[in-house]
Amino acid sequence: MSAMILILAYLVIGLFLKRANLLPVNTGQVLNQYVINVAVPAMILLHLPFLEVGMDVLTPAIMPWVLYPIAIGLVLLCARIFGWNRELTGAMLIIVPLGNTSFLGFPMVEAFFGSQGLPYAVIYDQVGSFIALAFFATFFAAIYGRSGISGSDGEAPHGRPPIRELVKKLLLFPPVIALVIALTVGQQEYPGMLQELIETLAATLVPVVMIAVGFQLQFRIPRNDLLPFTLAMIIKLIMLPLIALGILMSIGQAGLAAQITVFEAAMPFMITAGAVAIGAGLKPRLVASLIGYGVIVGLATLPIWALIIQSVLT
Numbered sequence: 001m002s003a004m005i006l007i008l009a010y011l012v013i014g015l016f017l018k019r020a021n022l023l024p025v026n027t028g029q030v031l032n033q034y035v036i037n038v039a040v041p042a043m044i045l046l047h048l049p050f051l052e053v054g055m056d057v058l059t060p061a062i063m064p065w066v067l068y069p070i071a072i073g074l075v076l077l078c079a080r081i082f083g084w085n086r087e088l089t090g091a092m093l094i095i096v097p098l099g100n101t102s103f104l105g106f107p108m109v110e111a112f113f114g115s116q117g118l119p120y121a122v123i124y125d126q127v128g129s130f131i132a133l134a135f136f137a138t139f140f141a142a143i144y145g146r147s148g149i150s151g152s153d154g155e156a157p158h159g160r161p162p163i164r165e166l167v168k169k170l171l172l173f174p175p176v177i178a179l180v181i182a183l184t185v186g187q188q189e190y191p192g193m194l195q196e197l198i199e200t201l202a203a204t205l206v207p208v209v210m211i212a213v214g215f216q217l218q219f220r221i222p223r224n225d226l227l228p229f230t231l232a233m234i235i236k237l238i239m240l241p242l243i244a245l246g247i248l249m250s251i252g253q254a255g256l257a258a259q260i261t262v263f264e265a266a267m268p269f270m271i272t273a274g275a276v277a278i279g280a281g282l283k284p285r286l287v288a289s290l291i292g293y294g295v296i297v298g299l300a301t302l303p304i305w306a307l308i309i310q311s312v313l314t
Contacts (some may be wrong), residue, residue, distance in 0.1 A: 007104065007271075007295055014214020023215070028284065030290055031212035036279030039208060040190075040272060041178030042201035044134060045190075048182035050126070057123040059253060060261045064128025066247065067240050067265060074235050078228070088228060090144025091282035094137045095274055095290055096232050099267035101125040103206055104295070108267070109260055112306040118267050120225035120260035129270065134179045137276045142173050145280030150280065175276070209275045216278070216288040225286045232269075237301050239264035245312065254313045262313065266305040268294030 017023050024030075075096050078087040099105070102125045109121040115288050171177075189195055244265040248258045274291040278284040 007206070007210055009215065010210030011214035011292055013213040015217055016214075017211070018215045018217075028204065028212045028216040028278075028288075029115055031208050032275055032279040032284070035205060035209050035212070035272075035275040038173045038201055039139070039205040040175045040275065042198050043205055043272070044175060044178040045182050045186060046198050047130065047204045048134070048179065049186040049188045050118060057120065057127075057149055057257070059154070059248070059257045060120045060124035060264065060296070061127040063244055063247070063261045063265065064124060064132060067244060068097045068132055070243060071235060071240060072136075074239070078231055082227065084228070087282055088286070090140055090280070091277045091287055092228060092232060093140045093144070094277040094280075094282065095269050095287055096235055096275040098129055098133060098137060098270040099264065100270045100295075101129040101264045101267050103271065104298070105264050105267050108302055109263060112303070113256065113260060113263070113310075117256055117260045120257045121264055124261060124264040129264075133272055133276070134175060137273045138173050138175045138179075141276045141280035142176075143284070144282060175222070205275075206271060209271050210291075212278070213271070213274065213288045213291050217292045219289075221289055222285065225283070225289075229286060229293075233294070233297065236269060236294070236295060237266065239306055248313065258313045259309045262309050263302070263305060266302060268298035268301075270308065 014028075017027070051211045072093060075089070075092045079092070080086070084092070101121065105121055105125060106118060109117045190198060241262050244262045248254070248262065269291050271291060274287045
């Protein structure tokens with residue numbers, strides 16, 4: 001539970017710094033740019049070379065990839081029904097599909113299922129969440145983000161940008177560059193002080209992100225963001241784990257691997273995905289609120305899901 005306490009502590013620090021006017025008003029945006037350009041690439045370089053897939057972990061390895069297109073489809077459906085603009089649609093495409101399956105997920109899995117559940121949680125996170133973060137989140141940020149091909153209002157200037165511009169921005173996005181390096185020349189142990197440098201930079205990710213989130217956290221959600229906020233909460237904390245549970249029950253899958261798979265699907269919004277969205281200028285107040293409130297609401301929903309999972313998938 002220490003990870004949960006740390007997350008809440010970072011949020012409080014950021015909120016205090018904002019309320020006490022101790023830092024400039026644009027501090028949140030500056031911290032987010034640091035995260036997206038330095039901390040996230042360092043994390044990718046540090047962890048991706050450890051990725052291993054075995055035949056005995058198919059359930060937690062495959063389920064995230066079943067849920068991602070479902071989550072994306074639900075977001076796009078909502079965007080069409082409610083007429084969301086590009087900025088809101090991009091933010092939701094980044095934040096809704098991805099859960100906090102490591103920093104929050106690992107300690108929660110150990111707390112409710114014991115240390116024997118951690119290997120399955122690692123597979124879900126590494127094979128699913130981590131790769132999806134590198135591909136989906138950065139892809140949507142590159143396409144929908146304000147800082148590049150889209151205008152200041154979140155709409156594409158002069159219509160849809162050329163494919164070449166999209167590809168160029170995607171390939172020059174720092175997390176994508178780190179992904180390519182990690183997959184080609186990445187090492188589990190980098191030479192000399194390079195390993196320590198990458199480790200220390202990656203370690204700044206969670207505290208800097210959560211302080212930035214706390215700095216931008218709005219407890220009073222703007223009225224025009226209330227509907228997408230509610231829909232995001234319902235999709236991420238209720239619908240996606242419910243879909244995962246239904247799929248596993250329909251195919252007769254049970255046991256610890258199945259339990260951990262559904263539990264990881266029930267995790268609230270991924271901190272790093274939020275950093276990607278905010279760093280790209282996509283609805284920072286809404287995203288910050290979803291991450292902050294997601295952790296708080298998750299304190300109530302995750303124990304309930306643990307009880308349901310353990311009673312159904314035994």
